[in-house]
Amino acid sequence: MSKARGYAVYSSKSGFELFTFDRRELRDNDVRIEILYCGVCHSDLHTARDHWDGLIYPDGTLYPNVPGHEIIGKVAEVGSSVSRFKLGDLVGVGCMVDSCQHCKACGSGLEQYCENVTTWTYNSPDRVTGDITRGGYSDSIVVREEFVLNIRHETKDLAAVAPLLCAGVTMWSPLKHWGVGPGSKVGIVGIGGLGHMGIKLAYALGARVVAFTTSESKREAALSLGVDEVVNSRDAGQMAAHAGTLDLIINTVAVPHDLDAYTSLLGLNGTMALVGNPEDPHPSPSVATLLGGRRSIAGSLIGGIAETQRMLNFCATHGILADIETIRMQDIETAFERMLKSDVKYRFVIDMASLKEAA
Template sequence: MLAAKGYAAQSANATLAPWDFERRDVGPHDVQIDILYCGVCHSDLAQINNEWFPGIFPMIPGHEIVGRVVKVGEHVKNFKPGDLAGVGTLANSCGKCSHCEDGLEVYCENGVIPTYNGIDRYRDNLPTYGGYSNTIVTDESFTLRISEKLNLAAAAPLLCAGITTYSPMKHWKVGKGHKVAVLGLGGLGHMAVKFGIALGAEVTILSTSPHKASDAKKLGAHHFVVTSNAEEVEKVKASFDFIIDTVSAEHDFDFYLSLLRLNGVHILVGIPPAGFTIKSVGMFQLGRKSVVGSASGGLPETQEMLDFCAEHNIVSDIELIDMKDIHTAFDRMTRGDVKYRFVIDMATL
């Protein structure tokens, strides 16, 4: 076993603190990465606090991981020491079901193994620990190549916020001639804006916060609509082909469905805690509108996204923090006080 250091919660709702632990040894198909940066996702805090389901403790969060390869197993073909590499939300999957065979491991029919807060029942039945640590060992199949062209710290959030917004846009073939609305301007939302523009769509940001108009302009959004402004809303009624919904709070789905045109698609990538309700079924049916969900992508699509980002110079807008400031970052993230993703400099561990 490999000695490792991290920041862990020893129990639910606990404060993260230094913790020495062990990673598995590098096997024939494994890649060991010294972690240089790790993004901070809202799901990190949610899982520490058992908001979704009972967690596995001690828990080391973090699934937006980038760093340099320091060791590879004897059968590894695509990585060598010194390469930049990343690890996203997935640590393993069954590898045998139809979804895994199609490169859609995130939808594994037998259950995916998360990068942290999981038990890898397909390999060694050991807990998985995330990127708030100095090193990680991962199977080559679940390791991503990172271009030297990209700002490495700002590339970290691509492993979750990036692929979570890129994947549905590619699946529903968003591109030139489409009008896309991005609901919510945060970690996911600002990535959706960047991808929508790069794919050639006309992008509008829908927000409850008028003060975010200047941010929308800086990001390159074509339009900005304050959803409490009746006059602005009236101008975009029944006009969007797609709404990328990044909001994880309760909101009025009937209202947003009214903004979709015929055959419009409302794509959920946020996770409203109470789910959603559609009351105006007639409008839903007569407009032949759809509400769909999407998770982060499979490994081939995530690599495609990273290569797309290198080609188009797309990274996340970040605030780089020290490891000791993680709880301040959590507090600010909860208040929406970040533009637009915190990333931990793991040299401060």
Template sequence: MTTVAAYAAPAPKAPLERTTIERRPVGDHDVLIDIKFAGICHSDIHQARDGWSEGIFPMVPGHEIAGVVTEVGPEVTKFSVGDRVGVGCMVDSCRECDNCKAGLEPYCTGGGPVLTYNDKDKEGEPTYGGYSEQIVVGEDFVVRIPDGLGLDVAAPLLCAGITTYSPLRHWGVGPGKKVAVVGLGGLGHVGVKLAHAMGAEVTVLSQSLRKKDDGLRLGADHYYATSDPETFEKLAGTFDVILNTVSAPLDFAAYMSLLRLDGAMVNVGLPEEPVQVTLQSIFGNRRNLTTSNIGGIPETQEMLDFCAEHGVGAEIELIGAGEINDAYERVTASDVRYRFVIDAATI
């Protein structure tokens, strides 16, 4: 076992504090990664504050991890010392079910994936995430970060990137498609960049026009305020895909009215509160109301390669580890443009 420094929440809703954790020895198929950068995802805050369900504490959050390989197990074939790599929201799965064999590990039916933190591995030990100096992960759940991407702007792609890329690809976004992105935050800003790079006509739907200039700069063709009732009248029946990135209940009937025939509203934000949907709002135009998880490992690699090819990286604010608690408060206040990333050298 190796002892490394980390930042952990000792209890639900408690401020994160510097501590030490133990990482397992490097096994035959494991990769040891020196973490360089770790993104702060809103789901880190949900979990550290028991917003979704009861967590495992002490909790070391962080599933947007970018770093460099410093040691590999004797049976590792995919990576070498010095490689630039990333780790996202999961570090293992059953590997035997149909979904896992198809490269859809987030949908593992053999007990579900082992999450990067706030979970237990196959030995029953708690998993600890990326707010730490190092991590040991099986090579099958590590992805390569192309040279064309800076590690700092690549880190958020390991969650925000694949969370938005996967549904855009699944629903056939490309030239000739009209896509709306609800919310211009940590997820939404990456979704706008990706949809634009895929060749779609992109519209941002936000509560106000406060971030309009940013939205247009990031690749949006149009920007509307949802606080204006005329928005829903003007855009009725417009979109092939609506990507909802906000973690709050919405008036789904209003948003579903914006879809054209066979359009899909895909929800990737997960509110802490239950939401209600009126079926009558879905019936018209054979609309789809659906969700999407992160993508599997093959699709995550595909996403990173796509981002490198098209110059897509997260818009980040780099912080020291001592600023994590302040960053949590700013995220909940929507006061970040658009992703906090921790410089792991400060842990």
């Protein structure tokens, strides 16, 4: 085993504390990674505060909990059968560290839908030992080779690559699944950590992009990201102007709201993909609105390993990065508070070098 240092919460009400723990001995197909940067996702906050008891996690959050699933690092050690990575390689780890590898979903490259339970990067039982996984708010992690990703961006950009491992692929997967490209008209609801990545990716894929926000103050920021139009979703006239015109809407909002306001904007065979997971259900949508244009409401959960690698390669080729604010590990509580207020453009990323300063 190797010793790791990180930040953990010990209950839903407690703050983060320095935490020393064991990472497992390397299995033949394992890679040990020295973590350089880790993005801060809303899922980290929801898990730390046990908001998803029974929704995502059957047994709630298991403490002490070390969050973090937007991980960039370099290979520090490899198992005897590892062939794809060598010491010093720049790599990434996203939301998953294992799956059964033999069910229909895994065979289709959709490990996030594993029929025998995906092993998440944190708060999941290890498939072999049953020990609870601990994430990237730490200085190292051990991951099965198949779930380690190649990073091709320049070294100077690594911090801004970290959010691609969750926010990036969460938006990429529905864009690709529903065939977005030149000639498509795509709506992105919410201009935050997820939404800003959706705008960048949809634009780079050649789509016409419409951003929806409840905040007029975000208009200029959205336009600077590459959107063609910004719609204030509280303005009925602006919304009506897009009725029946959108091929795909990706809705990132993770609080309950009226879905009908958006499904009515879909054209024939249009789909709204929900990627935000609210604590309480959305109001029931109107069936008539769906029937009227053979419209659909669907869900999409992150992305598989192969499509995550394709997304990373695409972003490296097109120079796509997240807009970030780098923080110290010691400032994670402040980052959580600001994240709840949407006071970040658009993603916090922890510089793990700061962990060496922790008492």
